[in-house]
Amino acid sequence: MINTLRQIFRSGKFVAGFSIFAAILLGSLIYPLIIRDAPLTIIGQGTFFPPGIYVSVYDSVGATTTYTLDIDEAAVNRIASRFSEEDRLAVKEWLVAAGLPEAEIDTADTEKLLAQWETNFDSTKRIPGMTNAKRNYYIRLNNSIDGLLSSEGVVIAAKNAETGTLEQIDTIEQSDYVNVTEVANVRVLPLGTDNFGRDMLTELVAATRVSLSIGFIAGTVATLIGLTLGLLAGYIGGWIDDIIMFVTNLFTVIPSFVLLILISFSIGQEQRGAFTVAVVIGFTSWVWTARAVRAQVVSLRNRDHVNLSKLSGHSIVYIILNDILPYIASYVVMALILQISSGILAEAGLSILGLGPKTTEVPTLGLMMNWARIYQADIQGRWWAYLPVLVTIASVAFSMNLMNTGLDQVFNPALRD
Amino acid sequence: MTELQIEPYKKRLHTSSGRPAAWAVGGGAELKGYRKYFTTKLVWFLTTFVFAFLLNFILPRLMPGDPVAVITQRVTQGMTSQSGAQAVYEQYAEQFGTNKPLWEQFARYMANVVRGDFGVSFSQYPRPVAQILGASIGWTIALQFPAIIVGWLIGNTLGALAAYLKGGFDKVVMPVSIFISNFPAFGMAVILLVVFGVNLRWFPTSGGYGFDLIPSASWGFVWSVIVHYQLPFWSVVLISIGGQAIGMRSMAIYELNADYVKYARFMGIKDWKIIGYVFRNAMLPQITGLALSIGTMVGGALVAEIIFSYPGLGYTILNGVIGQDYPLISAATLIITVMVLIANFAIEIIYGLIDPRIKAAQAD
Numbered sequence: 152m153i154n155t156l157r158q159i160f161r162s163g164k165f166v167a168g169f170s171i172f173a174a175i176l177l178g179s180l181i182y183p184l185i186i187r188d189a190p191l192t193i194i195g196q197g198t199f200f201p202p203g204i205y206v207s208v209y210d211s212v213g214a215t216t217t218y219t220l221d222i223d224e225a226a227v228n229r230i231a232s233r234f235s236e237e238d239r240l241a242v243k244e245w246l247v248a249a250g251l252p253e254a255e256i257d258t259a260d261t262e263k264l265l266a267q268w269e270t271n272f273d274s275t276k277r278i279p280g281m282t283n284a285k286r287n288y289y290i291r292l293n294n295s296i297d298g299l300l301s302s303e304g305v306v307i308a309a310k311n312a313e314t315g316t317l318e319q320i321d322t323i324e325q326s327d328y329v330n331v332t333e334v335a336n337v338r339v340l341p342l343g344t345d346n347f348g349r350d351m352l353t354e355l356v357a358a359t360r361v362s363l364s365i366g367f368i369a370g371t372v373a374t375l376i377g378l379t380l381g382l383l384a385g386y387i388g389g390w391i392d393d394i395i396m397f398v399t400n401l402f403t404v405i406p407s408f409v410l411l412i413l414i415s416f417s418i419g420q421e422q423r424g425a426f427t428v429a430v431v432i433g434f435t436s437w438v439w440t441a442r443a444v445r446a447q448v449v450s451l452r453n454r455d456h457v458n459l460s461k462l463s464g465h466s467i468v469y470i471i472l473n474d475i476l477p478y479i480a481s482y483v484v485m486a487l488i489l490q491i492s493s494g495i496l497a498e499a500g501l502s503i504l505g506l507g508p509k510t511t512e513v514p515t516l517g518l519m520m521n522w523a524r525i526y527q528a529d530i531q532g533r534w535w536a537y538l539p540v541l542v543t544i545a546s547v548a549f550s551m552n553l554m555n556t557g558l559d560q561v562f563n564p565a566l567r568d
Numbered sequence: 569m570t571e572l573q574i575e576p577y578k579k580r581l582h583t584s585s586g587r588p589a590a591w592a593v594g595g596g597a598e599l600k601g602y603r604k605y606f607t608t609k610l611v612w613f614l615t616t617f618v619f620a621f622l623l624n625f626i627l628p629r630l631m632p633g634d635p636v637a638v639i640t641q642r643v644t645q646g647m648t649s650q651s652g653a654q655a656v657y658e659q660y661a662e663q664f665g666t667n668k669p670l671w672e673q674f675a676r677y678m679a680n681v682v683r684g685d686f687g688v689s690f691s692q693y694p695r696p697v698a699q700i701l702g703a704s705i706g707w708t709i710a711l712q713f714p715a716i717i718v719g720w721l722i723g724n725t726l727g728a729l730a731a732y733l734k735g736g737f738d739k740v741v742m743p744v745s746i747f748i749s750n751f752p753a754f755g756m757a758v759i760l761l762v763v764f765g766v767n768l769r770w771f772p773t774s775g776g777y778g779f780d781l782i783p784s785a786s787w788g789f790v791w792s793v794i795v796h797y798q799l800p801f802w803s804v805v806l807i808s809i810g811g812q813a814i815g816m817r818s819m820a821i822y823e824l825n826a827d828y829v830k831y832a833r834f835m836g837i838k839d840w841k842i843i844g845y846v847f848r849n850a851m852l853p854q855i856t857g858l859a860l861s862i863g864t865m866v867g868g869a870l871v872a873e874i875i876f877s878y879p880g881l882g883y884t885i886l887n888g889v890i891g892q893d894y895p896l897i898s899a900a901t902l903i904i905t906v907m908v909l910i911a912n913f914a915i916e917i918i919y920g921l922i923d924p925r926i927k928a929a930q931a932d
Contacts, residue, residue, distance in 0.1 A: 400612075403860060405620050406908045408867025409901045410627065416889060416897050417628035496752050500871045503754055504882075505889040520754065524875065529762050530773055541755045548750040556746070 155481075158561055165557025171550035175543070179360040188350065190357030190514060194338070195348025198526060199533040202343040202351075207336035212307060212321070214329040221326055226302075229325075230261055234296050242268050245289060248278045265300055268293075343535040345519070346526035351535055358514040359543055362495050365429040365508075365515065366547075369494030372433025374487045377440025382471055384441070385448025392445075399441050407435040411497060415506040425508040425515065432497045433490075440486045447479045481562040485555050492551035499544055516544050605920045613913040620905045625677055628898065629670070686899035691891025697899045700884060705903060707776055708880035712869045715801050719808030720858055726809065727816025728847050731824060732839075741813060749810030753868030757803040757875035764799060771799050774877035800876045804869045815857055819850035852923050859915040863908045870904070 159165055239258040247253050249271055258264060274290050304324040308317040331337055342351035384395035402410075414431050415423060451457060457474045465473075495516070501507050502517025503524060510518065519540045523529065528536035640657040661667040668676075680686070686697035723745075730741040748756075765773035777783070778792040823829065823846045832842050873882030881900055888896035 401616055401619050404616050404863065404909060404912050405623065405905055406863030406867055408863065408870070409904050409908075410623070412885065412897070413624065413627050413901045416894075417630075492750070499752055500754065500867065503871050503874055504886055520758075524758075529758050529875075530766055532762075532766060534762070537758060541752075541758060545747070545751050545755060548752070549747055552746060552750050 159558060162557040162561050164553050164560065168550040168553025168555075168557060171546055172554065175359060175547060175550070176363065179356050179363065182353075182356040183360075186353060188353050189512075190354045191349055191512065193348045194350060195344040197348060198344075198346045199528065199531070199536055200340065200344040200348070201533075202341055202535050204331070205338045205340060206331060206334055210335040211329045212323065214333055216330075216333065217323075218328045218330065219324070219326050220328045225325070230299055233299060234261065234265075238292055238296070239264060241288070241292065245278070246271060248281075249276065262300065265296065268296070342539055343533075345536050346522055346528065351539065354514050354519065355516075355539055355543065358516045358519050358540070359547075361425055361513045362498060362516040362544075363491075363547070365425055365432070365498050366491040366495035368426065368429035369432035369436065369497070370487050370491035372430055373437040373490045373494070374440055374483060376434070377437035377486070378444055378483055380437070380441040381444025382448055382475065385445040386452055386467070386471060386475060388449075388452075395441070396445070399438055399445075402435075402438045403442070407438070408497070408500070410435045411501060412504065412506060415501055420509050423506070423509045425510065425513065428498060428501065428508045429494065432494050432501075436490060436493060436497070440483075440490065443482065443486065444479060447482060448475055451475055451478055481558065485558050485562075488551050488555045488558075492548045495544065495547055516540055520544075602920065606917065609913065609916045609920070613909060616909055617906070620909065621678075621681075621902070624898065624902045624905065625674055628894075629673075681902070687895035689891075689893055689896050691887060691893040691896065697895045700896060701881070701899055701903055704880050704884045705907075707878060708870075708873065708882070709907070711797070711800055711873070711878065711880060712804060712866060715804035715869070716808055716858075716862065716865055719805040720812050720854075722805065723809040723812025724816040724847070724851065724854055727813035728820045728843060728850065730813065731817045731820035732843055732846070738817075742817065745810040745813040745817075747810070748806060749814060751807065751810070753803065753807045753872045754875050756807050757800070757872040760799050760803045760806075761875060772796050773799075776879040796876075796878075800872060800878050803872050803875075804865075807868060807872070808865055811861065812854065812857075816850060816854055819853055820846055823850045852919070855915060855919050855922070859912050859919070862911050862915070866904065866908055 160169075236258075242264060243253075243256050243258050246256055246267060251267065251271065256264065256267065272289070272293055274286075274293065302325060304322045304327070306319050307321040307323060309320050310316070311318050340350055340352070342355065345351050345354060380395050380399065384392040384399075411432065414435070415428065418427065418431070451474075457470060460470050460474050498507065498515060499517035499520055502515060502521045505521065507517050507521060508515060520537060523533075523537040523540065526536075528534075637657065640653060640660055658667075684698055686701070689695050689697050689700055692700060726741055726745070730738040761773055764770045772778070772795060776793065776796055777789060778796075781789050781792055783789060826849075829842060829846060832845065870880070870882030870885065873880045874886050877883060881904060885897060885900050887893070888900060
């Protein structure tokens with residue numbers, strides 16, 4: 152046993168696959184110990200906040216210490232972020248449409264451009280052929296660049312509860328800074344939020360864990376059924392073999408995905424929990440294991456040691472457990488690994504069809520893909536809502552396949568490079 | 569056939585059955601052998617068909633829950649009268665025959681299906697299910713059939729080349745193939761959609777043709793269909809390439825070590841000609857492989873259709889799921905099963921025509 156393990160871990164492919172898988176598994180187990188938020192808590196009021204560090208504006212205004220930093224590029228950066236190249240072109244377009252000669256407008260000269268904008272822009276002015284959305288964009292732009300070049304700070308005021316008048320409580324200079332570590336509320340969203348405003352990373356980790364367990368349950372169910380049928384058909388033979396092989400051949404050609412759709416749909420939305428879905432996947436994907444186990448058992452059935460065991464009067468159960476199973480154990484493990492990986496993919500496929508597990512507490516990788524699809528994250532360019540999920544699914548499947556290939560090469564010398 | 573092409577077959581025949589080669593048998597026996605092969609396959613096809621049909625009927629009825637109750641609940645929402653809801657329930661039970669014994673339901677179901685009558689859709693009432701499926705089945709066949717064939721051809725060529733050229737080519741093709749073959753079909757679809765549809769804007773992102781067009785035989789429409797076809801097509805092709813390349817590579821490596829290849833090399837036969845022989849021999853198991861994996865491929869491609877909102881069966885199933893459209897789902901799964909079974913049967917027939925061992929084995 153130890154020697155086999157040592158041999159397995161000498162295979163580069165297996166080790167590579169195992170490392171990726173172990174990293175994903177450990178990550179999904181350790182992360183919830185550190186960050187204890189419920190995975191489906193809605194924190195964002197809105198859809199698809201991009202990844203980043205979110206700093207409370209209120210708390211940074213009220214931070215106890217403010218620091219003054221004189222940084223030369225500060226003004227340039229501020230202008231660049233609030234008055235982008237696209238905005239400049241849009242401003243030029245508006246000015247030209249409003250009747251200014253094109254030659255007089257230089258988008259590179261911020262000061263002059265802003266001056267021209269200030270004097271000419273009129274939100275009530277109607278430019279022929281301009282859509283309402285575009286008009287609103289210009290109004291927003293006007294607010295955003297208003298006072299962009301001024302060097303004064305802004306005043307913070309609070310309403311006096313008694314008189315109802317505004318009283319100045321603070322001013323913020325342009326060179327004022329706060330240290331993020333001193334701001335009371337900072338939320339890091341490494342993968343942003345999803346369409347419901349939930350923290351993507353926390354959700355993804357929980358989904359990976361649930362999907363792995365779905366794959367594991369599905370794989371175990373499928374392998375157990377396949378192993379039992381394969382052993383019975385291969386070892387006992389006769390009419391039992393005929394019947395089992397007939398059923399197996401039948402389910403080889405009838406696409407399992409179709410059965411999966413049919414069963415999942417018939418079960419109904421209410422009964423379809425993660426566990427049920429996993430078991431259903433397991434029940435529709437045992438065919439390959441059964442075929443392969445049977446083939447192996449048939450070749451083992453008439454070996455000398457098995458015959459000897461029979462002559463010694465051992466029972467069928469004893470022979471199967473002691474003389475057959477050890478020889479096909481490596482194969483069964485490989486089949487289990489592939490079944491787990493295809494179980495995860497099957498769940499994802501089902502969820503995209505809207506037949507995934509019904510869930511209010513836990514997400515799955517497939518459901519996350521489905522939510523991203525329904526809210527058109529792909530078309531809107533919200534990559535953080537689907538790409539990490541896809542990468543996770545692909546890495547899990549890829550790592551399991553690598554492990555399988557590695558094991559195959561260890562146990563099947565004909566395949567070694 | 570030149571001697572060299574026959575050589576590998578002969579070798580296999582002798583090793584597999586120990587019997588004399590097929591071409592020693594007369595023409596009449598050969599024909600008889602084929603007939604026997606086709607008859608066996610046809611009987612098997614019909615048997616699986618019957619069982620698929622039975623499963624499609626029985627599985628939903630085995631499941632817990634009462635579909636009629638669900639439908640009634642949906643229809644009678646907001647209805648206060650209890651007896652009114654009961655009447656609706658009974659009417660639906662009568663319409664679907666769920667109040668009758670199982671064998672009678674089955675007889676009714678079968679009679680209807682034979683007539684091509686799959687009932688009326690719930691979600692797109694009062695369109696008949698047959699009409700909805702008729703509109704979408706063509707899209708699916710036109711998309712998946714060429715895509716799977718093209719993917720199979722490209723994958724096998726790449727696999728054979730990787731086995732033959734080894735070195736750098738193999739080192740690139742293999743890991744990429746392994747990675748791609750593990751990639752879910754919908755994932756490939758999403759990536760193609762984002763890269764070529766959203767970022768590069770080369771192709772439209774959804775639908776089977778422009779939403780502003782009415783199906784007609786005009787050039788504009790045909791062009792629109794072609795442009796919309798590209799992304800779904802290539803996502804299915806790319807997915808099927810990976811697995812085929814891996815399989816072909818190991819088959820071809822096995823063949824390349826065979827004696828006839830060494831012999832041909834000693835004879836100074838050109839490389840590309842040897843690859844031709846190897847390809848022919850390694851291809852046979854790959855054809856069987858295609859027959860066995862076609863069901864899985866179709867399943868993956870159906871999900872890929874959904875990503876592109878392609879108006880095929882996958883999208884129809886999605887709509888059926890959303891609309892809780894029981895007759896539609898049941899009919900769609902039956903149609904897909906039948907399509908896969910037919911494809912399987914066709915591949916078996918082609919295999920029988922190509923593989924000389926079939927002739928030999930059946931002629932005895």
